[in-house]
Amino acid sequence: METGENGSPWSLRGATFVTPRVLVDAAAVPADRGALIRYVDGLVAALDRAGADLAVACQRADAERYARLAPGARIMSGPPSITNRAARLAWEQSGLPLLAEQAGAQVIHAPYYSIPLGSRLPIVVTVHDVTWFTEPSQHSAGKASFFRNATRTAVRRAARVVVPSKATRDELIRVLGADPTRIDVAYHGVDPALFHRPSEQELKHVAERLGLHGTPYVAFLGALEPRKNVPNLIRGFAGAVADLADPPALVLGGGVHDADVDAAVDEVSPAVRVVRPGYLPFGDLSGFLGGALVVAYPSWGEGFGLPVLEAMACGAPVLTTQRASLPEVGGDAVAYTEPDADAIAAALRALLESATRRETLSAAGIARAREFTWETSAEAHLLSYQRAVE
Numbered sequence: 001m002e003t004g005e006n007g008s009p010w011s012l013r014g015a016t017f018v019t020p021r022v023l024v025d026a027a028a029v030p031a032d033r034g035a036l037i038r039y040v041d042g043l044v045a046a047l048d049r050a051g052a053d054l055a056v057a058c059q060r061a062d063a064e065r066y067a068r069l070a071p072g073a074r075i076m077s078g079p080p081s082i083t084n085r086a087a088r089l090a091w092e093q094s095g096l097p098l099l100a101e102q103a104g105a106q107v108i109h110a111p112y113y114s115i116p117l118g119s120r121l122p123i124v125v126t127v128h129d130v131t132w133f134t135e136p137s138q139h140s141a142g143k144a145s146f147f148r149n150a151t152r153t154a155v156r157r158a159a160r161v162v163v164p165s166k167a168t169r170d171e172l173i174r175v176l177g178a179d180p181t182r183i184d185v186a187y188h189g190v191d192p193a194l195f196h197r198p199s200e201q202e203l204k205h206v207a208e209r210l211g212l213h214g215t216p217y218v219a220f221l222g223a224l225e226p227r228k229n230v231p232n233l234i235r236g237f238a239g240a241v242a243d244l245a246d247p248p249a250l251v252l253g254g255g256v257h258d259a260d261v262d263a264a265v266d267e268v269s270p271a272v273r274v275v276r277p278g279y280l281p282f283g284d285l286s287g288f289l290g291g292a293l294v295v296a297y298p299s300w301g302e303g304f305g306l307p308v309l310e311a312m313a314c315g316a317p318v319l320t321t322q323r324a325s326l327p328e329v330g331g332d333a334v335a336y337t338e339p340d341a342d343a344i345a346a347a348l349r350a351l352l353e354s355a356t357r358r359e360t361l362s363a364a365g366i367a368r369a370r371e372f373t374w375e376t377s378a379e380a381h382l383l384s385y386q387r388a389v390e
Contacts, residue, residue: 300323
């Protein structure tokens with residue numbers, strides 16, 4: 001596939017399109033590289049594989065990483081100061097448009113809500129979810145206020161809005177009156193190099209790292225923030241294993257301190273083992289998810305629910321809720337629960353008691369996860385970039 005100086009041809013199911021040169025703003029990547037950043041990394045790599053005419057703006061510490069992920073892209077580092085969030089947001093308004101001009105970009109992709117308002121180029125923005133409006137109690141007041149303002153501005157000013165699910169699209173239209181003709185749905189993908197059925201060595205390595213010493217476990221992966229419903233998971237898990245002679249542990253992988261999580265841990269019996277390893281290295285995630293009896297993700301609502309998809313790809317039986325986008329991701333390949341502690345306890349206990357049900361969900365999850373690829377996501381983004389400049 002040949003790439004032009006200002007636009008590159010790519011194929012979508014037999015048809016050939018010429019897309020504009022796009023600058024992807026990856027400068028907001030935090031050190032923990034959580035689910036939203038796995039979106040940026042997965043997308044950038046897939047865009048490069050598709051032959052997109054691509055430039056990537058990033059922090060200096062990430063320049064080498066993005067050069068490896070996207071060897072055909074132009075990697076452009078911002079100033080050292082943008083490691084500070086306030087400085088980065090200011091630079092986004094002035095420095096990012098200048099980088100885009102230097103790159104000869106025709107469109108800017110802002111993959112995390114906020115956009116450069118002064119840019120003369122069309123902007124494509126990704127809005128990941130609308131829970132800042134629909135579930136305000138699940139966020140801190142300051143954070144929710146920032147993202148509500150950023151979302152309103154992005155929906156009003158961007159040429160195109162990318163969302164990761166139909167549920168998020170519908171909520172944007174309902175809550176903000178967004179123009180449905182300017183919204184593009186692009187499901188996330190899953191990286192099989194990172195998320196796959198783990199080997200025995202990967203399983204052993206993670207078990208040793210967690211100090212489980214052969215103890216089976218139920219896993220959670222994500223931010224320990226109110227929206228993820230971790231306190232009810234802890235209470236529900238305690239109820240599910242209360243009368244078991246040899247209960248599994250509950251392992252909460254992820255970060256962001258939440259006092260309600262501490263309180264829930266203090267509530268349960270000392271016999272209930274809750275392990276909190278914090279953020280896990282990328283290389284451990286397949287072993288962690290695939291080694292769990294069940295991966296429980298009883299969120300109050302998600303824009304997509306990438307940890308659910310990643311757990312499915314690792315062969316884990318998944319328990320989640322039917323809120324927002326999660327049924328779009330899980331389909332019939334996961335088990336569902338209401339988000340209250342009693343319902344979680346009953347659903348978890350049913351899964352723990354049925355190896356057959358867990359094996360069925362494991363096989364179904366692997367098969368369904370194969371339907372979500374970053375290549376397909378990249379195709380949808382390329383179409384959005386093209387529409388933005390028309």
